[in-house]
Amino acid sequence: MKFTDEEIxxxxxxxVAEQTMVDNKTVTISSTPEELGIDSLGLVExxxxxxxNFDVSVPFNANDPSTSDFxxxxxxxVVAAVKKLIAEQHGG
Amino acid sequence: MTRRVVLTGLGVVSALGVGAAxxxxxxxxxxxGIGPIQRINSDKLSxxxxxxxxxxxxxxxxxxxxxxxxxxxTQMAIVAAREAVQQSGYALTDKEALRxxxxxxxxxxxxxxxxxxxxxVYANDKQRVHPFTVPRNMPNAPASHLSMEFGLKGPAWTVxxxxxxxxxxxxxxxxxxxxxxxxxxxAGGAESGLTFGVLKAWExxxxxxxxxCRPFAKSRNGMVQGEGSAIxxxxxxxxxxxxxxxxxxxxxxxxxTADAHxxxxxxxxxxxxxxxxxxxxxxxxxxxxxxxxxxxTATAANDKTETAAIRNVFGAHADKLxxxxxxxMHGHCIGAAGSIELMATIYALGQxxxxxxxxxxxxxxxxxLDYTPNEARERPMSVAISNSFxxxxxxxxxxARKWTGA
Numbered sequence: 240m241k242f243t244d245e246e247i248x249x250x251x252x253x254x255v256a257e258q259t260m261v262d263n264k265t266v267t268i269s270s271t272p273e274e275l276g277i278d279s280l281g282l283v284e285x286x287x288x289x290x291x292n293f294d295v296s297v298p299f300n301a302n303d304p305s306t307s308d309f310x311x312x313x314x315x316x317v318v319a320a321v322k323k324l325i326a327e328q329h330g331g
Numbered sequence: 332m333t334r335r336v337v338l339t340g341l342g343v344v345s346a347l348g349v350g351a352a353x354x355x356x357x358x359x360x361x362x363x364g365i366g367p368i369q370r371i372n373s374d375k376l377s378x379x380x381x382x383x384x385x386x387x388x389x390x391x392x393x394x395x396x397x398x399x400x401x402x403x404x405t406q407m408a409i410v411a412a413r414e415a416v417q418q419s420g421y422a423l424t425d426k427e428a429l430r431x432x433x434x435x436x437x438x439x440x441x442x443x444x445x446x447x448x449x450x451x452v453y454a455n456d457k458q459r460v461h462p463f464t465v466p467r468n469m470p471n472a473p474a475s476h477l478s479m480e481f482g483l484k485g486p487a488w489t490v491x492x493x494x495x496x497x498x499x500x501x502x503x504x505x506x507x508x509x510x511x512x513x514x515x516x517x518a519g520g521a522e523s524g525l526t527f528g529v530l531k532a533w534e535x536x537x538x539x540x541x542x543x544c545r546p547f548a549k550s551r552n553g554m555v556q557g558e559g560s561a562i563x564x565x566x567x568x569x570x571x572x573x574x575x576x577x578x579x580x581x582x583x584x585x586x587x588t589a590d591a592h593x594x595x596x597x598x599x600x601x602x603x604x605x606x607x608x609x610x611x612x613x614x615x616x617x618x619x620x621x622x623x624x625x626x627x628t629a630t631a632a633n634d635k636t637e638t639a640a641i642r643n644v645f646g647a648h649a650d651k652l653x654x655x656x657x658x659x660m661h662g663h664c665i666g667a668a669g670s671i672e673l674m675a676t677i678y679a680l681g682q683x684x685x686x687x688x689x690x691x692x693x694x695x696x697x698x699x700l701d702y703t704p705n706e707a708r709e710r711p712m713s714v715a716i717s718n719s720f721x722x723x724x725x726x727x728x729x730x731a732r733k734w735t736g737a
Binding site: 287296 | 377535536537540541551554595596630631632
């Protein structure tokens with residue numbers, strides 16, 4: 240599966256918007272999980288949707304998200320992490 | 332007159348071995364039953380460790396026709412119950428059998444059977460599953476097979492409250508005998524859910540550790556699944572004394588509460604109320620308690636919340652308690668967890684040995700009790716409680732007392 244950087248960003252924003260039940264225009268690259276009111280279960284569902292959509296395996300542990308090798312501090316950091324995972328797991 | 336309820340038999344199957352003696356030895360040594368998954372292919376799993384009962388092979392213990400009707404979970408319950416019954420010398424007259432019950436905690440039922448059957452029709456394009464799929468799978472199968480095997484004809488049922496199933500089962504059996512509904516019972520739990528489908532489901536929740544179970548340690552990063560069964564013989568003190576039975580310990584209290592809060596996040600309030608209810612039911616004060624077998628799952632949330640709850644219930648006495656999370660050794664046995672942990676609790680009281688919390692490598696400022704790190708410790712104890720706090724916010728706490736002959 241090949242994705243352009245734009246496609247990845249748009250898809251991640253769509254996933255986050257769907258999960259938080261807001262219009263995808265309110266989700267920006269700088270939005271944080273706290274701002275969007277995403278709890279730990281919400282994060283788990285977002286990670287699942289990312290794995291399904293991009294055919295990657297995300298190293299995310301809900302016990303301690305900060306030590307997982309997957310930065311969820313903002314939508315932008317998630318996009319960057321997804322790009323990295325795709326490059327690693329599908330050779331770019 | 333309040334009837335007192337004692338434990339006169341115990342049988343165990345777990346990753347620590349088959350038989351109570353093997354399990355006691357492991358608790359004493361601080362042996363870890365968690366390792367790389369061996370019984371199923373783990374290539375497609377991202378979590379590749381579990382506490383499998385590798386010494387338990389149903390094919391060696393049951394005939395082909397017996398296995399046709401008994402999932403691994405039922406096989407484990409039967410083997411544990413046979414040990415308990417034999418130890419207790421639990422011989423019932425026809426009349427006594429009418430007032431003998433069975434209460435078993437089980438969360439997933441015969442899930443090996445379901446996993447295998449569904450694979451055949453979904454993945455392998457088969458047209459049919461084994462004809463006994465339903466009776467093998469039903470979660471009450473372990474309880475039913477125990478009632479049949481030992482001819483127990485009184486109240487018999489299964490309790491399913493996820494990780495608290497067998498504490499609820501033991502607590503209800505205790506209440507039933509105390510109140511006079513039955514005079515004896517087999518009670519405990521059984522769970523064997525280390526199947527590909529179940530492990531995938533747990534992986535999805537993202538609360539599993541990839542590298543080990545480290546309850547209360549700062550480095551903890553999730554739970555590790557286990558399997559097994561512990562079954563006890565419960566009877567009135569009067570009956571046990573009259574027949575000269577060896578008494579392993581006394582059940583003295585049971586508390587249960589609901590968080591009414593969140594389906595997966597633990598609640599400190601619910602845990603506190605369950606512990607407090609068990610103490611009141613047992614007629615003991617917080618200061619009477621010597622040991623807590625903690626729920627201690629090694630998730631970030633549980634261990635911190637449980638610690639805070641213990642501090643609130645026990646006040647200054649919290650610092651004098653011995654606490655341990657034996658899941659570090661036998662894994663999280665879900666519906667059987669409470670039964671296997673009552674086994675550890677009864678061992679602790681009976682032998683005066685606190686089983687350790689192993690893999691404890693780094694203190695966490697949020698978890699500041701004495702968790703008996705890494706090595707068992709000798710300590711005379713009289714009263715203990717054992718905590719189980721389930722997903723769904725359902726809590727069950729058992730209180731037990733060492734049997735000293737009076």
